[in-house]
Amino acid sequence: MRLSHYSSKNKMLVAVDCIIFGFDGSQLNLLLIQRGFEPEKGKWSLMGGFVQKEETIEDAAARVLKELTGLNDVYMEQLHAFSAIKRDPTERTISIVFSSLINIREYRRQMNDDYHAQWFPLTKLPVLIFDHKEMIGLALQKLRYKAAFHPIVFELLPEKFTLPQLQNLYELIYDQVLDKRNFSRKILSTGLLIKQKDKEKESSKRGAFYYKLDKRKYQAQFNSFLNFIPNPDNFRRP
Amino acid sequence: MRLSHYSSKNKMLVAVDCIIFGFDGSQLNLLLIQRGFEPEKGKWSLMGGFVQKEETIEDAAARVLKELTGLNDVYMEQLHAFSAIKRDPTERTISIVFSSLINIREYRRQMNDDYHAQWFPLTKLPVLIFDHKEMIGLALQKLRYKAAFHPIVFELLPEKFTLPQLQNLYELIYDQVLDKRNFSRKILSTGLLIKQKDKEKESSKRGAFYYKLDKRKYQAQFNSFLNFIPNPDNFRRP
DNA sequence: ACAAAAGTGTTTTCGGTACACCCATGC
DNA sequence: GCATGGGTGTACCGAAAACACTTTTGT
Numbered sequence: 001m002r003l004s005h006y007s008s009k010n011k012m013l014v015a016v017d018c019i020i021f022g023f024d025g026s027q028l029n030l031l032l033i034q035r036g037f038e039p040e041k042g043k044w045s046l047m048g049g050f051v052q053k054e055e056t057i058e059d060a061a062a063r064v065l066k067e068l069t070g071l072n073d074v075y076m077e078q079l080h081a082f083s084a085i086k087r088d089p090t091e092r093t094i095s096i097v098f099s100s101l102i103n104i105r106e107y108r109r110q111m112n113d114d115y116h117a118q119w120f121p122l123t124k125l126p127v128l129i130f131d132h133k134e135m136i137g138l139a140l141q142k143l144r145y146k147a148a149f150h151p152i153v154f155e156l157l158p159e160k161f162t163l164p165q166l167q168n169l170y171e172l173i174y175d176q177v178l179d180k181r182n183f184s185r186k187i188l189s190t191g192l193l194i195k196q197k198d199k200e201k202e203s204s205k206r207g208a209f210y211y212k213l214d215k216r217k218y219q220a221q222f223n224s225f226l227n228f229i230p231n232p233d234n235f236r237r238p
Numbered sequence: 239m240r241l242s243h244y245s246s247k248n249k250m251l252v253a254v255d256c257i258i259f260g261f262d263g264s265q266l267n268l269l270l271i272q273r274g275f276e277p278e279k280g281k282w283s284l285m286g287g288f289v290q291k292e293e294t295i296e297d298a299a300a301r302v303l304k305e306l307t308g309l310n311d312v313y314m315e316q317l318h319a320f321s322a323i324k325r326d327p328t329e330r331t332i333s334i335v336f337s338s339l340i341n342i343r344e345y346r347r348q349m350n351d352d353y354h355a356q357w358f359p360l361t362k363l364p365v366l367i368f369d370h371k372e373m374i375g376l377a378l379q380k381l382r383y384k385a386a387f388h389p390i391v392f393e394l395l396p397e398k399f400t401l402p403q404l405q406n407l408y409e410l411i412y413d414q415v416l417d418k419r420n421f422s423r424k425i426l427s428t429g430l431l432i433k434q435k436d437k438e439k440e441s442s443k444r445g446a447f448y449y450k451l452d453k454r455k456y457q458a459q460f461n462s463f464l465n466f467i468p469n470p471d472n473f474r475r476p
Numbered sequence: 477a478c479a480a481a482a483g484t485g486t487t488t489t490c491g492g493t494a495c496a497c498c499c500a501t502g503c
Numbered sequence: 504g505c506a507t508g509g510g511t512g513t514a515c516c517g518a519a520a521a522c523a524c525t526t527t528t529g530t
Contacts, residue, residue: 005329010288011249014332050248053330057321081319081334083295091243092291094252096319164509181511182493189491204508205501402482419484420520427518442481444527 012092016061017048017132018076019099019139020069022107022119023156025165028172029104029119030136033068035129039090044126046135047117048095061098069117070110076100079139087131095131099139101155122172147173150222151192154213162200162208163187192217250330254299255286255370256314257337257377258307260345260357261394263403266410267342267357268374271306273367277328282364284373285355286333299336307355308348314338317377325369333369337377339393360410385411388460389430392451400438400446401425430455 020031035045049064051057058076065071076098083094104119111117120126125136147153153169167183187193194214199207258269273283287302289295296314303309314336321332342357349355358364363374385391391407405421425431432452437445 006251006288006331008251010290011251012289012291013244013246013249014252050244051250051321051332052248053250054323056323057319057332078318080316081295083289085292085294093244094289094295162509179494180509181495184510185512186492199509201501205503206499206507206509207501208509400482417520417522418482419522422483423485424519439528442527443529444480444482446482 012094014051014057015048015088015093015095016051016057016064017046017095017097017135018061018065019046019079019097019136020065020071020074021099021101021139021143021156022104023169023172024104024119026168027121027123028156028169029121030125031069031117032120032126032128033115033117040129043129044120045129046097046132050093051096057096058098061096069115070112071102071107072110074100074102074107079135079142082131082135084131095135097135097139099142101143101152103156103158105158144173151190151213151218154218160196160200160210160212162210164203164208165200166211190217190221192221250332252289252295253286253326253331253333254289254295254302255284255333255335255373256299256303257284257317257335257374258303258309258312259337259339259377259381259394260342261407261410262342262357264406265359265361266394266407267359268363269307269355270358270364270366271353271355278367281367282358283367284335284370288331289334295334296336299334307353308350309340309345310348312338312340312345317373317380320369320373322369333373335373335377337380339381339390341394341396343396382411389428389456392456398434398438398448398450400448402441402446403438404449428455428459430459 022029022031031047032044033047035041035043047065047068049060049067051060055063057078061076062074065074065076077100079097079099081094081096085092087093087095122140125133128136143152147170153166153173156169157165163184164180166187167178167180170183171178192214193211196210196212199209201207260267260269269285270282271285273279273281285303285306287298287305289298293301295316299314300312303312303314315338317335317337319332319334323330325331325333360378363371366374381390385408391404391411394407395404401422402418404425405416405418408421409416430452431449434448434450437447439445
């Protein structure tokens with residue numbers, strides 16, 4: 001019985017990369033940094049780093065994000081592992097990608113200027129290192145897939161938001177125009193939203209009522225399959 | 239510029255584990271092997287092995303499956319990466335899990351008795367090593383999720399199959415009884431099935447017509463969202 | 477003739493979609 | 504008073520669900 005170790009000739013580096021989506025009220029954005037070390041130093045990149053021996057990949061993702069952006073307590077979920085042999089030309093590295101939806105405003109305080117992270121609109125991404133563009137494409141695909149059935153987009157919104165804002169967000173995600181009458185009926189029929197007494201008056205004269213998410217129902221109904229998008233078959237590819 | 243290498247103190251082993259579902263006409267099964275090396279030698283396990291330096295994780299999964307079962311050309315897809323620090327008590331190992339649906343009969347020829355792989359009904363799994371039970375739970379969850387919208391269950395069936403067989407399979411996957419009239423209407427309305435002239439006469443006196451999958455339409459409509467299960471909210475957990 | 481499984485049709489209900497007008501307000 | 508965006512209702516259609524009887528054939 002050789003319990004002490006396996007053959008170690010195949011040990012390799014494992015990295016995590018973090019894809020953070022944020023919504024600023026009018027655009028869907030991704031958080032990127034300028035890579036701080038060679039190779040490709042200075043080029044734009046996802047937040048990434050190596051998994052340490054004594055941490056899980058989830059811990060590594062949280063740590064890397066904290067170190068590079070100051071963001072704390074962001075819930076990320078696993079997306080996919082990328083393992084092309086030369087994906088990082090320096091050395092064989094497998095990367096496990098995580099992604100997350102956050103509310104830009106809530107986290108803005110945490111992200112002071114010590115960090116060089118920057119938000120880019122999805123439509124105006126810079127050139128990215130390695131296979132990061134492919135990673136983002138997959139993340140967007142999954143976002144579209146998941147948001148069609150689960151009420152996850154609320155993660156991107158502040159606590160109080162208006163129906164026009166919410167609709168705008170769906171329109172951005174699916175890159176298609178939705179009918180506001182049908183949209184509001186469908187959303188409200190879930191019973192997930194609580195209408196507030198006050199209005200948001202910046203973006204229109206009349207003002208739009210705020211809503212809050214009913215968090216209890218949100219938890220309970222998360223697995224109810226919704227169907228916000230008329231024909232999800234028509235997903236446009238990123 | 240130090241291009242030659244990163245710090246290597248955090249290199250670790252990366253493994254793949256393969257979850258293979260098979261349907262024998264009346265039961266949903268999983269393919270398992272008796273582990274061939276320490277620790278836990280002789281215990282039941284998923285097909286697993288270490289990723290080599292010069293192969294992708296997808297290649298590793300295919301190789302491992304071939305080595306341990308003789309199965310060739312099985313399409314597997316990534317499920318999840320497991321990274322708990324002590325998941326393999328011998329040494330820190332991250333495992334990336336793949337899963338697949340196969341037609342037992344078609345692959346039976348490939349699986350001769352040189353290999354000790356064995357099919358277990360989902361309802362009668364043995365005790366498994368490490369976190370393999372958790373992996374299987376997740377795979378089953380994903381199968382349920384995906385099969386509710388995509389016509390993937392045909393992967394589990396032989397080329398010719400009957401509607402009662404197909405319905406039985408859905409009932410096993412979701413552990414719920416379906417109405418055969420609604421079921422057949424729904425399935426046939428997809429236009430994915432081609433009725434054959436002959437009947438399967440083993441499981442009933444009258445016999446049930448065989449159908450074949452229209453592979454052209456299957457490709458084309460894979461992303462059409464179907465909805466075979468009345469209320470997917472009622473998914474029972476594994 | 478009867479048991480056992482295959483096969484088929486109708487009605488109701490509900491959710492999805494298309495579509496157009498009035499409302500509140502700041503300028 | 505008018506331009507801007509917010510908010511609401513209705514009619515039609517198709518898919519989902521509930522539901523029961525007839526057919527075939529081996530024994």
